[in-house]
Amino acid sequence: MSARAWGWVRHLLDGGTTAWGEWHAEADAVGRVVPGAQQLELLRRLNQSARPVPEGLARRVLEASAPGRGRPDLELEGAAHDSRFGARPVDPSLLPTEELLRVATHLLAEDLVALGPVDRRPDALPRPWRRRYRLVGDPLLADPVRRDLVARGRPPRPGGEVVVVGADLGRMLADAWTALCFDHGVGSWAAWQATWHQRDQIPPRVDLPRVLTTWQERRGADHVHLLVEGTPGWQRLPRLVGVRRLEVPPRPGEEAAELARRVAAVLGLMVDAPRRSVLLRDGLLPRLPAEAFVAAAPGAADRVRLPAVSAEHADWVARRARRMSRRLTAAGYPVDLAPGPGGGAAGGVGGADDGREAARDDAADGVLSLAVRMLLGGWKERA
Amino acid sequence: MTGVAGADGRPATETVPRGATATGRRRVLVHVGTPKTGTSHLQDVLFRNADVLREHGISYPAERFDAHFLAALDLMKLTWGGLELEAVGAWDRLAEQVRAWPGTSIVSHEILATASRMQVDRALTSLAGEDGADAEVHLVLSVRDLVRQIPAEWQENVKHRSTLTYAKFLEQVRDPGRDSRIGSWFWGVQELPDIMNRWGATLPPERIHLVTVPAPGAPRDELWSRFSRAFGLDGIDLDLTPERANPSLGAAETALVRRINRQVVRTVEPGDYRPLVRELLAHQTLSRRAGSPRLALPPELHTWARDLSATWVEEIERRGYDVVGDLADLLGPEQPLPWADPDEPDEALVARAAVDAISALLVEGSRLRAVEADLAAQLHDTRAALERSYLRPTYRLREKLVRVMEGTRAGRGALMVYRRARGRSSLSA
Numbered sequence: 001m002s003a004r005a006w007g008w009v010r011h012l013l014d015g016g017t018t019a020w021g022e023w024h025a026e027a028d029a030v031g032r033v034v035p036g037a038q039q040l041e042l043l044r045r046l047n048q049s050a051r052p053v054p055e056g057l058a059r060r061v062l063e064a065s066a067p068g069r070g071r072p073d074l075e076l077e078g079a080a081h082d083s084r085f086g087a088r089p090v091d092p093s094l095l096p097t098e099e100l101l102r103v104a105t106h107l108l109a110e111d112l113v114a115l116g117p118v119d120r121r122p123d124a125l126p127r128p129w130r131r132r133y134r135l136v137g138d139p140l141l142a143d144p145v146r147r148d149l150v151a152r153g154r155p156p157r158p159g160g161e162v163v164v165v166g167a168d169l170g171r172m173l174a175d176a177w178t179a180l181c182f183d184h185g186v187g188s189w190a191a192w193q194a195t196w197h198q199r200d201q202i203p204p205r206v207d208l209p210r211v212l213t214t215w216q217e218r219r220g221a222d223h224v225h226l227l228v229e230g231t232p233g234w235q236r237l238p239r240l241v242g243v244r245r246l247e248v249p250p251r252p253g254e255e256a257a258e259l260a261r262r263v264a265a266v267l268g269l270m271v272d273a274p275r276r277s278v279l280l281r282d283g284l285l286p287r288l289p290a291e292a293f294v295a296a297a298p299g300a301a302d303r304v305r306l307p308a309v310s311a312e313h314a315d316w317v318a319r320r321a322r323r324m325s326r327r328l329t330a331a332g333y334p335v336d337l338a339p340g341p342g343g344g345a346a347g348g349v350g351g352a353d354d355g356r357e358a359a360r361d362d363a364a365d366g367v368l369s370l371a372v373r374m375l376l377g378g379w380k381e382r383a
Numbered sequence: 384m385t386g387v388a389g390a391d392g393r394p395a396t397e398t399v400p401r402g403a404t405a406t407g408r409r410r411v412l413v414h415v416g417t418p419k420t421g422t423s424h425l426q427d428v429l430f431r432n433a434d435v436l437r438e439h440g441i442s443y444p445a446e447r448f449d450a451h452f453l454a455a456l457d458l459m460k461l462t463w464g465g466l467e468l469e470a471v472g473a474w475d476r477l478a479e480q481v482r483a484w485p486g487t488s489i490v491s492h493e494i495l496a497t498a499s500r501m502q503v504d505r506a507l508t509s510l511a512g513e514d515g516a517d518a519e520v521h522l523v524l525s526v527r528d529l530v531r532q533i534p535a536e537w538q539e540n541v542k543h544r545s546t547l548t549y550a551k552f553l554e555q556v557r558d559p560g561r562d563s564r565i566g567s568w569f570w571g572v573q574e575l576p577d578i579m580n581r582w583g584a585t586l587p588p589e590r591i592h593l594v595t596v597p598a599p600g601a602p603r604d605e606l607w608s609r610f611s612r613a614f615g616l617d618g619i620d621l622d623l624t625p626e627r628a629n630p631s632l633g634a635a636e637t638a639l640v641r642r643i644n645r646q647v648v649r650t651v652e653p654g655d656y657r658p659l660v661r662e663l664l665a666h667q668t669l670s671r672r673a674g675s676p677r678l679a680l681p682p683e684l685h686t687w688a689r690d691l692s693a694t695w696v697e698e699i700e701r702r703g704y705d706v707v708g709d710l711a712d713l714l715g716p717e718q719p720l721p722w723a724d725p726d727e728p729d730e731a732l733v734a735r736a737a738v739d740a741i742s743a744l745l746v747e748g749s750r751l752r753a754v755e756a757d758l759a760a761q762l763h764d765t766r767a768a769l770e771r772s773y774l775r776p777t778y779r780l781r782e783k784l785v786r787v788m789e790g791t792r793a794g795r796g797a798l799m800v801y802r803r804a805r806g807r808s809s810l811s812a
Contacts (some may be wrong), residue, residue, distance in 0.1 A: 032585075033500045067460030071567045074500035081584075086577035087561050087570070094712075106460060128796075195637060195649040267462050269467050 005034045005079040012043045015052045019093045032373035035062040036073025038099045041092035041137040066102040092165035097364040104371040124153030131242025134162025141165040162215040167229040169321035170339035172206035174307040182280045196200030209327040253304035255366040256292035329348035337365040409518035410487040416496030419535040420525035432621045437756030440486035451492040478509035497571035527596035529688040530715030534678035574696045588703040595708030613707040633675030634725040635732035668743040676723035685719040
């Protein structure tokens with residue numbers, strides 16, 4: 001029976017795409033251990049996407065571990081070493097996408113460690129006449145803009161205007177989660193929402209009343225400005241930080257964030273924590289294909305989705321947004337942070353209960369598809 | 384029933400390091416589980432007696448108690464509540480130490496039981512070279528009957544933040560598909576013939592050693608005596624004082640911890656959960672309570688568990704492994720143990736356990752308050768010392784000068800030049 005398995009291994013190494021259920025030819029062993037069904041099926045999917053898959057990559061796929069506490073490497077149905085014991089052998093084509101993703105993210109993490117961060121042009125020298133400012137708030141808005149300003153020789157410095165940037169609360173929560181996916185790793189979007197809901201707290205960076213109070217105490221209320229994305233006041237941002245034009249880079253979509261989250265978990269087994277953050281932020285993020293980001297133009301048609309607040313947390317988010325808006329209005333910042341009817345600036349309220357399972361499968365398929373593209377040389381820019 | 388020392392059929396001699404084989408080849412003993420079979424005590428004894436063991440040619444290469452756990456996480460790419468961050472490169476470091484030792488080396492961790500065939504291949508190659516040519520590898524597996532292992536595994540899950548009821552756990556364990564995380568992990572570390580298939584595929588049966596955990600009522604040191612025989616430690620004067628163990632909880636206490644998990648699992652980070660709930664509450668407080676019924680298998684599953692164990696025993700006998708102890712121990716007691724359902728516990732017992740838990744937390748809270756007060760006093764003293772240095776006339780003069788200069792553009796520029804020249808990177812707020 002294992003001769004049939006080795007025959008299939010050889011077929012896949014040669015770029016074949018025949019499913020295990022239709023495979024009958026036998027061959028001599030090409031290794032000591034028949035790879036797991038997850039690894040073999042992932043190689044078949046890679047072969048389906050691009051031929052030929054580089055031999056080195058094919059070998060790596062077959063030797064990869066499926067990290068984390070999922071199912072063990074499974075044996076092939078009809079070719080098990082001893083089918084009386086162990087996990088039930090499987091038809092690899094019926095494996096859940098989740099199982100293939102575990103292997104794929106391990107390989108991507110290895111690639112990322114080997115590639116390292118993308119080389120960037122050195123930052124311009126700080127201009128002595130630059131405007132004094134601080135930029136804080138929503139991490140997907142404040143951090144990339146600040147980095148852009150630093151690169152242009154306009155790093156923040158104290159003693160000027162403090163600009164707090166935000167969006168509607170649903171979007172800010174999603175942004176805070178996405179930022180963590182590209183930093184040190186975090187639980188799933190669903191678990192993360194549930195955690196903050198249970199705590200009945202808002203993550204500190206996007207708890208705007210708290211952020212504003214802190215900076216008002218340090219700098220005085222007159223120098224602290226709140227700008228909410230999508231409102232007319234947002235146009236003041238370039239002037240407040242002392243430039244004429246400013247572009248907020250597009251947000252990575254839900255699938256890109258989920259892929260980063262999974263890669264982050266595996267990277268934790270390969271590099272130390274500071275290096276992991278650098279690799280995710282300066283290695284993975286800039287190398288994601290453009291299709292993984294949501295179009296910057298508001299309202300632009302885009303198939304890429306942002307994480308959206310789940311139905312079970314929507315009421316809580318709306319309630320907290322109303323409370324936050326009331327506090328901000330009382331403090332002299334009249335804004336409405338309630339999520340729109342879509343549940344977020346660019347997404348719908350996620351997961352009605354009956355469709356949740358199907359939506360989760362679709363999302364996993366999307367993440368796997370992105371991972372496969374990356375494995376096959378989709379890294380946008382190589383260092 | 385020989386254990387490792389006599390596996391090659393010859394006693395150690397003066398010319399051959401005690402730990403090496405008669406031909407001088409390195410020997411590696413790989414202990415891969417199973418959980419809840421006294422492994423924590425064994426690893427503790429090996430770790431604390433590492434120097435003595437080395438004098439006898441036996442190496443237990445570990446810089447810290449959990450070094451082999453971290454190595455196992457690294458080998459199998461497992462995440463473990465953030466601990467995996469400390470495991471980067473741990474397996475390769477361990478394997479290197481093993482390869483460098485000319486005598487016997489011991490590698491031991493129970494989660495290794497769940498390694499896949501590919502991971503086993505990598506592990507054995509790194510320890511003993513291609514095809515095991517560089518060392519004589521022995522596999523050791525300590526085993527206990529399913530009647531006791533199943534409730535013990537559920538309890539272990541509860542002590543690792545699980546909120547699963549016992550009934551749900553049993554349902555997932557009995558699901559033949561093993562699709563759940565619980566089922567897949569449980570059988571991965573407990574199904575003995577499968578573990579042997581994965582770890583022992585390339586080893587002759589005489590180099591596979593099963594250490595059975597004695598049935599209840601056996602002499603207290605019987606398990607250690609079996610470990611000692613299996614690992615070839617007989618005759619070495621070891622300090623066996625139990626310092627580390629993984630004590631068990633009663634049914635009511637486990638029920639209490641599960642209820643606590645439901646409240647805190649999302650709000651208490653793993654790094655805080657481990658010392659506060661697992662160590663302080665479970666191990667140091669609730670495990671010491673007496674009088675609560677022990678966790679057991681529901682009586683209706685007793686026969687199923689014994690029958691399954693019987694098929695394993697039959698398979699082990701057929702394969703001819705070396706058994707240290709008695710294979711009959713693997714069947715478990717003939718009669719079901721007294722049953723107390725932890726999903727519907729005696730509420731009075733839970734309440735009493737909760738009072739003990741609150742007391743322990745209050746004592747710990749008081750201790751932490753004292754530490755906090757002590758730190759606050761130290762901070763106060765440090766601030767006072769700083770204040771005194773600030774009060775010197777030269778400091779006040781300099782401070783005034785800086786304040787004046789910061790009020791003008793020219794002054795600020797001059798200060799910046801001065802600070803750069805001094806190499807000070809921080810700017811005043």
